[in-house]
Amino acid sequence: xxxxxxxxxxxxxxxxxxxxxxxxQKGKEPRVEMRVTEGTRLFEAFLREHCYSEVSHxxxxxxxxxxxxxxxxxxxxxxxxxxxxxxxQTIQLxxxxxxxxxxxxxxxxxxxxxxPDYLGARNVVEMLPQYxxxxxxxxxxxxxxxDLMELIGGRHTHPLCAVVxxxxxxxxxxxxxxxxxxxxxxxxxxxxxIELMGSFNEPKLVRRSQYLAVRHPTEYPIHDGVLATDKGxxxxxxEYQNLIEERNVPxxxxxxxxxKGEPYVAGSxxxxxxxxxQLSDNAKRMASKVGLKLxxxxxxxxxxxxxxxxxxxxxxxxxxxxxxxxQDLEAKVVYHKIRAGRSAAAVEAPRGVLIHQYRLNxxxxxxxxxxxxxxxMNYANIEADVRALAPELLELSKxxxxxxxxxxxxxxxxCISCSVHYVQTI
Amino acid sequence: xxxxxxxxxxxKPVVALYGLTCCAGCQxxxxxxxxxxxxxxxxxxxxxxxxxxxxxxxxxxxxxxVEGSVTNEEELAQLKELxxxxxxxxxxxxxxxxxxxNALRNGRNIEELKQTVYSxxxxxxxxxxxxxxxxxxxxxxxxxxxxxSGEEFIELLTALLTGATPQxxxxxxxxxxxxxxxxxxxxxxxxxxxxxTRAGCGARCPSVGFPCEGCWGPVPQANVTSEIEMFSQKxxxxxxxxRKFRMFNASxxxxxxxxxxxxxxxxx
Numbered sequence: 001x002x003x004x005x006x007x008x009x010x011x012x013x014x015x016x017x018x019x020x021x022x023x024x025q026k027g028k029e030p031r032v033e034m035r036v037t038e039g040t041r042l043f044e045a046f047l048r049e050h051c052y053s054e055v056s057h058x059x060x061x062x063x064x065x066x067x068x069x070x071x072x073x074x075x076x077x078x079x080x081x082x083x084x085x086x087x088x089q090t091i092q093l094x095x096x097x098x099x100x101x102x103x104x105x106x107x108x109x110x111x112x113x114x115x116p117d118y119l120g121a122r123n124v125v126e127m128l129p130q131y132x133x134x135x136x137x138x139x140x141x142x143x144x145x146x147d148l149m150e151l152i153g154g155r156h157t158h159p160l161c162a163v164v165x166x167x168x169x170x171x172x173x174x175x176x177x178x179x180x181x182x183x184x185x186x187x188x189x190x191x192x193x194i195e196l197m198g199s200f201n202e203p204k205l206v207r208r209s210q211y212l213a214v215r216h217p218t219e220y221p222i223h224d225g226v227l228a229t230d231k232g233x234x235x236x237x238x239e240y241q242n243l244i245e246e247r248n249v250p251x252x253x254x255x256x257x258x259x260k261g262e263p264y265v266a267g268s269x270x271x272x273x274x275x276x277x278q279l280s281d282n283a284k285r286m287a288s289k290v291g292l293k294l295x296x297x298x299x300x301x302x303x304x305x306x307x308x309x310x311x312x313x314x315x316x317x318x319x320x321x322x323x324x325x326x327q328d329l330e331a332k333v334v335y336h337k338i339r340a341g342r343s344a345a346a347v348e349a350p351r352g353v354l355i356h357q358y359r360l361n362x363x364x365x366x367x368x369x370x371x372x373x374x375x376x377m378n379y380a381n382i383e384a385d386v387r388a389l390a391p392e393l394l395e396l397s398k399x400x401x402x403x404x405x406x407x408x409x410x411x412x413x414x415c416i417s418c419s420v421h422y423v424q425t426i
Numbered sequence: 427x428x429x430x431x432x433x434x435x436x437x438k439p440v441v442a443l444y445g446l447t448c449c450a451g452c453q454x455x456x457x458x459x460x461x462x463x464x465x466x467x468x469x470x471x472x473x474x475x476x477x478x479x480x481x482x483x484x485x486x487x488x489x490x491x492v493e494g495s496v497t498n499e500e501e502l503a504q505l506k507e508l509x510x511x512x513x514x515x516x517x518x519x520x521x522x523x524x525x526x527x528n529a530l531r532n533g534r535n536i537e538e539l540k541q542t543v544y545s546x547x548x549x550x551x552x553x554x555x556x557x558x559x560x561x562x563x564x565x566x567x568x569x570x571x572x573x574x575s576g577e578e579f580i581e582l583l584t585a586l587l588t589g590a591t592p593q594x595x596x597x598x599x600x601x602x603x604x605x606x607x608x609x610x611x612x613x614x615x616x617x618x619x620x621x622x623t624r625a626g627c628g629a630r631c632p633s634v635g636f637p638c639e640g641c642w643g644p645v646p647q648a649n650v651t652s653e654i655e656m657f658s659q660k661x662x663x664x665x666x667x668x669r670k671f672r673m674f675n676a677s678x679x680x681x682x683x684x685x686x687x688x689x690x691x692x693x694x
Contacts (some may be wrong), residue, residue: 012480039447039497040552046530061527064451086533123479143460154634157451157573168635
């Protein structure tokens with residue numbers, strides 16, 4: 001085809017509402033617009049009437065799929081603003097909440113959103129006749145993440161008992177033992193999931209971008225650390241505004257973002273490219289077994305990357321559970337003084353770096369809030385990838401080109417309702 | 427509403443699942459029924475579910491579930507269209523039944539809110555007030571909660587598929603708390619909306635030491651006056667009472683009417 005115009009309305013098998021418009025003509029710069037059509041949600045604005053203790057419950061409602069990540073990011077940012085130091089037990093429990101989110105969301109994305117394309121199906125129901133075993137396995141891997149969130153947060157969507165300064169409820173040792181057993185016996189299934197995703201070699205799109213993750217000195221990205229890129233840039237999380245630049249685009253209800261004037265990637269591939277040496281030994285072994293070479297600049301390997309991460313996070317959870325089982329956990333909230341302040345925190349959500357920032361007054365009321373989600377971080381990079389894919393698209397039929405573009409966008413695992421926020425300087 | 431939708435081996439009801447503006451947590455709650463999902467999918471013909479399938483089906487539908495709120499004219503038109511195409515239309519979750527957190531914009535200056543979030547807000551078309559879906563079109567059933575409970579979803583679907591009458595829970599969260607033998611958080615000095623909130627969640631929040639925030643919406647004949655009084659007796663400020671009541675119910679007439687009358691404020 002000499003001219004390709006593709007207008008994909010309502011991207012399917014992604015969370016939220018978005019369209020992609022592409023116009024490619026030989027010898028011309030392709031026109032690419034990632035149109036974010038999700039209704040406006042105005043969280044940062046209406047949060048202003050609320051009190052510091054209500055922030056995490058409201059902000060978790062930004063997203064059903066990564067509600068625990070939003071809750072933990074909100075709690076950590078509020079605590080930083082009020083100079084509250086959570087105790088080690090609280091930090092360990094919050095790590096489990098974040099890992100639960102990772103496991104549930106990765107299993108959902110790998111198997112139900114990404115995998116059907118690789119198997120020529122439109123959804124998981126169409127996969128059932130041939131792949132019933134794989135679907136059942138996927139459901140159990142997904143459930144494991146949900147059950148961990150339920151146990152620690154009190155509910156698997158929109159956590160309840162994680163509050164500023166601690167937890168209002170903690171699991172018993174017996175409950176931790178029982179989930180530990182299930183986590184341990186899921187290792188072979190997590191390995192099988194890597195082998196399955198590692199068996200697909202096509203499609204590919206190799207383009208070196210920048211990769212951003214939350215880097216910690218001793219553990220693979222999850223709960224806290226500095227914002228770091230694979231090109232060696234590094235900045236404390238609360239100074240994120242000095243690293244990440246944002247701009248308006250007329251066709252999206254979300255802001256697009258860049259680092260040093262260039263698009264960048266957040267998500268599994270970014271974490272792997274920044275911190276692959278911190279993966280569990282078993283995850284490293286499986287990655288090399290299926291031929292995942294890191295760093296990788298092939299964006300389609302986000303899917304395989306998530307499968308490798310699933311195994312890593314499962315094993316990280318086991319370490320934390322082992323540690324907690326030997327302690328007598330108690331529901332406690334550290335004493336804190338309400339005071340004015342402003343700070344930010346960054347965590348790793350399933351789709352990548354998630355930043356929350358709050359400014360509070362002396363009565364603990366929110367004066368201003370700012371959220372940058374990984375999906376918003378990825379929009380500019382998605383457009384750059386589509387441009388890079390353009391010459392190949394000209395060789396394909398319209399149906400094939402549409403499928404390729406859908407697969408590309410799905411590889412980012414976008415969470416569009418998360419992304420319709422916007423940053424103001426606070 | 428037309429006759430009952432009964433599922434048989436030869437004729438499975440055509441079911442669609444749509445999302446308006448929200449966090450998608452209610453659709454997710456359905457996907458999170460990992461142990462039951464394959465059985466459910468065997469009893470219905472799920473033809474439209476954009477979050478989980480790239481297949482499309484224009485309708486008509488026997489049963490259509492809608493989560494989320496109407497935030498702009500396009501969504502309003504879509505909801506009206508879905509009403510026309512569906513024998514049974516079911517609103518899913520707080521955003522669809524009470525406005526949920528989306529309704530926190532109600533009573534505020536919408537231009538100012540837009541300006542806060544988007545520096546150039548001129549291209550944004552958004553409604554100033556979020557209403558429950560039943561204020562826009564007629565709704566056959568509602569499942570409350572933020573998010574809905576998977577168990578209540580199965581209960582309702584089972585009733586519809588077997589021709590039974592779905593049971594409504596017209597009692598308060600307090601009843602579920604009693605059944606679980608929870609310590610009453612009100613007695614501990616917390617501000618809990620359990621006494622005026624519809625049951626269905628199994629008293630989830632109080633069971634893990636957190637007071638009810640009212641996400642299941644008002645229980646029928648809620649004694650709002652007495653709840654406001656109890657809150658004031660516990661020393662809650664005017665501002666706190668308003669905030670607690672508004673959190674998931676800024677669009678619930680049952681809560682807001684009494685609050686406006688008692689506190690003599692118009693803007694709520």
